[in-house]
Amino acid sequence: MSLLNRLWAYPTGRLGLALVALVLAFGLLGPWLSPYDPVVITVPDRFAVPSWQHPLGTDQIGRDLATRLAYGTRLALVLAVIVLALALASGVTLGILAAFAPRRPAQAILVGFDMLAAFPSVILALAIFAALGPGLDRLTLIIAATMMPHFGRVARAQALGFRGSPFIEAERALGASAPRILVLHVLPNMLGALIVLASLDLPVVITIEAGLSFLGLGVPPPQPSLGNLLNDGYSTIGRTLWPVAGAAGILALATLGFTLFGEALRDALDRRSAP
Amino acid sequence: MTLLELRDLSLDYAGKRSLDRLSLTLERGRILGLVGESGSGKSSLALALMDLLPGNAALDGQILLNGTDLRAITPHQRAALRGRKLAMVFQDPMTALNPLFPIGRQLVDAQRARHPEAGRRALLDRGREMLRRVGIADPEARLKAYPHELSGGMRQRVLIAMALLCEPDLLIADEPTTALDVTIEAQIMGLFEELRDHFSGSILFISHSLALVSRLADEVAVLYAGHLIETAPARTLFALPAHPYTQALIACETGEGEGKIVPTIPGAVPAPGSDLPGCSFAPRCPARQPLCIEAAPPLRDVGQGRRAACHFA
Amino acid sequence: MSALLEARDVIVRFARMVAVDRVSIALAAGETLGLAGESGSGKTTLAKALIGLLPYQGQVEIEGMSLDRLDRAGQLRLRRRVQLVAQDAVSSLSPRFTVRRLIEEPLRIHGLGGLERAAAQLDALGLGPALLDRYPHELSGGQAKRVALARALILDPILIVADEPTAGLDVSVQGEILNILSALQAERGLALLLVSHNLTVIRRVTDRLAILYLGRLVETGPTRFLFERPAHPYTAALIAAAPVIDAERVHPRSAPAGDLPSPFHPPEGCRFHPRCPYAQARCRMESPELVPAGEGRMVACHFPLG
Numbered sequence: 071m072s073l074l075n076r077l078w079a080y081p082t083g084r085l086g087l088a089l090v091a092l093v094l095a096f097g098l099l100g101p102w103l104s105p106y107d108p109v110v111i112t113v114p115d116r117f118a119v120p121s122w123q124h125p126l127g128t129d130q131i132g133r134d135l136a137t138r139l140a141y142g143t144r145l146a147l148v149l150a151v152i153v154l155a156l157a158l159a160s161g162v163t164l165g166i167l168a169a170f171a172p173r174r175p176a177q178a179i180l181v182g183f184d185m186l187a188a189f190p191s192v193i194l195a196l197a198i199f200a201a202l203g204p205g206l207d208r209l210t211l212i213i214a215a216t217m218m219p220h221f222g223r224v225a226r227a228q229a230l231g232f233r234g235s236p237f238i239e240a241e242r243a244l245g246a247s248a249p250r251i252l253v254l255h256v257l258p259n260m261l262g263a264l265i266v267l268a269s270l271d272l273p274v275v276i277t278i279e280a281g282l283s284f285l286g287l288g289v290p291p292p293q294p295s296l297g298n299l300l301n302d303g304y305s306t307i308g309r310t311l312w313p314v315a316g317a318a319g320i321l322a323l324a325t326l327g328f329t330l331f332g333e334a335l336r337d338a339l340d341r342r343s344a345p
Numbered sequence: 346m347t348l349l350e351l352r353d354l355s356l357d358y359a360g361k362r363s364l365d366r367l368s369l370t371l372e373r374g375r376i377l378g379l380v381g382e383s384g385s386g387k388s389s390l391a392l393a394l395m396d397l398l399p400g401n402a403a404l405d406g407q408i409l410l411n412g413t414d415l416r417a418i419t420p421h422q423r424a425a426l427r428g429r430k431l432a433m434v435f436q437d438p439m440t441a442l443n444p445l446f447p448i449g450r451q452l453v454d455a456q457r458a459r460h461p462e463a464g465r466r467a468l469l470d471r472g473r474e475m476l477r478r479v480g481i482a483d484p485e486a487r488l489k490a491y492p493h494e495l496s497g498g499m500r501q502r503v504l505i506a507m508a509l510l511c512e513p514d515l516l517i518a519d520e521p522t523t524a525l526d527v528t529i530e531a532q533i534m535g536l537f538e539e540l541r542d543h544f545s546g547s548i549l550f551i552s553h554s555l556a557l558v559s560r561l562a563d564e565v566a567v568l569y570a571g572h573l574i575e576t577a578p579a580r581t582l583f584a585l586p587a588h589p590y591t592q593a594l595i596a597c598e599t600g601e602g603e604g605k606i607v608p609t610i611p612g613a614v615p616a617p618g619s620d621l622p623g624c625s626f627a628p629r630c631p632a633r634q635p636l637c638i639e640a641a642p643p644l645r646d647v648g649q650g651r652r653a654a655c656h657f658a
Numbered sequence: 659m660s661a662l663l664e665a666r667d668v669i670v671r672f673a674r675m676v677a678v679d680r681v682s683i684a685l686a687a688g689e690t691l692g693l694a695g696e697s698g699s700g701k702t703t704l705a706k707a708l709i710g711l712l713p714y715q716g717q718v719e720i721e722g723m724s725l726d727r728l729d730r731a732g733q734l735r736l737r738r739r740v741q742l743v744a745q746d747a748v749s750s751l752s753p754r755f756t757v758r759r760l761i762e763e764p765l766r767i768h769g770l771g772g773l774e775r776a777a778a779q780l781d782a783l784g785l786g787p788a789l790l791d792r793y794p795h796e797l798s799g800g801q802a803k804r805v806a807l808a809r810a811l812i813l814d815p816i817l818i819v820a821d822e823p824t825a826g827l828d829v830s831v832q833g834e835i836l837n838i839l840s841a842l843q844a845e846r847g848l849a850l851l852l853v854s855h856n857l858t859v860i861r862r863v864t865d866r867l868a869i870l871y872l873g874r875l876v877e878t879g880p881t882r883f884l885f886e887r888p889a890h891p892y893t894a895a896l897i898a899a900a901p902v903i904d905a906e907r908v909h910p911r912s913a914p915a916g917d918l919p920s921p922f923h924p925p926e927g928c929r930f931h932p933r934c935p936y937a938q939a940r941c942r943m944e945s946p947e948l949v950p951a952g953e954g955r956m957v958a959c960h961f962p963l964g
Contacts, residue, residue, distance in 0.1 A: 239711065240744055240752075241767075244764045245734050245736075245767050247767075255752045382828035382829065526918060530899070530901070531898075534911070554901060556901035559903045560901075560904050560905070583903055593830065597832070599903055605862065607832075607833035609833030613798065
């Protein structure tokens with residue numbers, strides 16, 4: 071049975087998969103389908119109520135809300151994927167090193183993990199932006215750095231578990247080199263757990279980005295992002311609920327979807343558990 | 346007098362047959378050895394008796410204990426039998442004790458169902474005495490010990506003591522020595538042999554090893570792929586095995602082959618739920634005839650107290 | 659008789675214990691040597707150290723080459739010539755590889771061709787090609803054992819170390835693995851180091867036997883003589899404890915008293931003395947050396963059995 075089939079066998083997996091597909095379709099297809107520009111100001115259309123032209127209405131300076139929401143979702147997804155890819159790659163590398171390196175360097179890596187993980191990402195971002203000024207590239211690196219220890223620790227624990235396992239010993243007895251064992255036998259077996267972790271962490275990244283943008287420290291306006299939309303909507307909440315509801319809705323759907331998807335994926339990857 | 350009687354007991358796991366219409370009796374004060382390889386359903390039978398089957402198991406037929414059908418009474422009554430009429434010794438002594446409590450407390454708790462009114466002191470005294478009887482040196486010190494402080498052999502002795510303290514009518518031992526080293530296994534088997542004289546209840550001794558059962562059991566029942574294929578008094582079974590599977594299994598264990606060639610039974614146990622129309626052992630049987638593949642042989646009397654499920658026994 | 663494998667005074671230490679204590683042992687080409695003992699005897703540890711899979715002190719030579727002086731090429735050659743079949747076969751197979759890939763992998767590691775031989779190798783062990791696309795968790799214990807064996811054999815080794823080759827298998831299929839090993843030995847002149855706690859298995863298939871107790875060798879010699887006339891009380895106890903079919907209950911099955919001591923705190927003097935029915939004052943103080951005892955045997959006992 072393929073992984074997708076196994077995933078589909080869990081009711082939560084089905085819901086998660088559907089929500090993830092919905093968010094992805096909205097974020098990836100929306101900007102492409104929309105006839106509007108997300109930043110051009112069209113004052114006469116301000117505060118339009120939802121209609122066929124503007125499914126979610128427009129904001130205080132007449133920009134189509136649905137379009138801005140789609141662009142914001144795309145940005146959040148792209149950012150999350152880049153952040154997680156960076157965090158995964160660096161975390162797995164350092165985690166495996168920490169598991170197989172001699173005691174001293176291994177401990178240095180672990181202390182590094184602890185120090186990075188001790189900073190709340192929002193506070194770290196505030197400090198760095200205060201010193202160097204805000205920027206999307208910096209934001210990406212900061213979130214990736216604070217997420218990295220999470221993956222690193224899991225990768226280390228997994229690698230430690232494999233180190234003494236019979237199949238690794240069997241490959242060693244056959245004469246396989248250490249890199250061969252790492253790439254062919256250790257890495258593929260820990261990937262499942264790490265992908266699940268990444269899926270569960272994806273909404274966290276999106277939320278951090280939204281939070282920082284809401285505070286004006288993330289994506290600079292007028293570029294649409296979920297946080298900017300929330301901020302705009304918050305200031306005009308007396309006139310219309312749609313910006314807040316739309317951005318909050320996407321955040322909620324993405325969080326629910328990726329969390330359910332991740333949990334079902336974890337169960338589906340674990341061959342011992344049946345739905 | 347009959348203590349336990351199984352009538353047409355069948356068990357399915359998610360629609361797959363695991364035990365097929367088992368009929369078996371165990372007399373009071375006797376030891377029945379139940380022998381089978383993996384997939385024979387022997388452990389499922391123990392769980393069925395203890396009412397510990399998982400949720401996806403479907404049971405059919407009757408389990409009569411002292412003439413009462415255990416499947417007809419309420420779950421509450423059924424649960425009350427555990428620790429009073431039925432007690433079980435499990436395969437793995439490492440996991441069958443609670444690691445958080447000292448042995449003494451667990452021995453007291455084990456007797457609670459049996460002696461709800463008795464004081465803690467009295468039960469502890471009984472526990473100490475039982476530890477001595479199962480061959481544990483310095484029982485006073487062991488009462489205060491935690492499971493991890495005891496060796497595997499000692500833990501299994503504690504578990505046997507726990508089961509005996511319940512004064513059950515039926516003691517079920519499911520592969521009680523499989524997890525132990527061979528010299529410790531011999532000690533525990535020695536303990537079971539002593540029980541024959543001191544324990545008034547019946548014992549159902551489940552094992553994959555004919556050798557272990559041969560020295561202990563009064564009666565032997567052989568299971569294969571969920572079917573009872575032979576029952577006989579122990580001596581008769583080993584002197585004159587009637588079913589080809591029993592014969593082959595004895596040959597495998599004694600291992601008398603030519604030179605370095607060891608006897609085996611070619612093939613494998615049929616997968617659960619394969620539902621062969623004929624004899625379940627036919628695909629591996631050296632004496633197979635066309636009839637064996639077509640019709641399942643019933644368990645029938647083949648003389649000298651033996652019953653065998655074979656067309657040609 | 660030139661030794662294929664020769665070990666002198668091998669010591670294996672783990673963090674706080676000596677798992678193998680000054681063991682000397684030799685194995686001739688084409689011979690089957692049994693390593694027997696209970697848990698804590700160090701039999702698996704010794705077997706792994708003997709083929710360079712665990713760090714050890716002392717001398718081990720395979721085909722006259724000292725294991726600790728091998729360069730990378732020598733290491734690779736050793737890994738090709740000497741194979742380990744692990745105890746838990748299912749978990750010794752990499753879980754994301756198919757059976758085909760698993761059997762090809764040894765050839766790939768050593769840069770050898772002939773990947774197509776995988777199917778033939780499997781077939782030679784009595785498993786059909788249908789198994790080639792299965793994953794380890796889809797195999798039965800017996801099938802996994804044979805796949806592990808196929809991986810070992812495809813490199814054409816001269817020595818196979820089989821760790822508990824029958825553990826976890828039903829009696830009715832145990833013989834198949836043993837017969838395969840015996841047949842291979844006859845055909846290819848393979849040497850076999852068979853680690854097992856199961857004396858019935860050891861008795862059937864080994865030529866010589868070494869008995870370990872808490873990391874020390876207590877007796878070695880031709881298997882037949884050891885079973886007929888054990889010289890060490892522990893050997894005798896092990897044989898007496900092994901279960902045999904005996905419905906008439908005529909053979910006294912006996913067990914040595916007491917528990918296996920922890921290998922972390924082995925007893926002083928002879929390590930078996932607390933459980934030995936013949937122990938004397940000397941046994942408590944002085945550790946017996948392994949000395950020749952006739953018929954090609956060696957025994958480590960102050961008062962060997964007649």
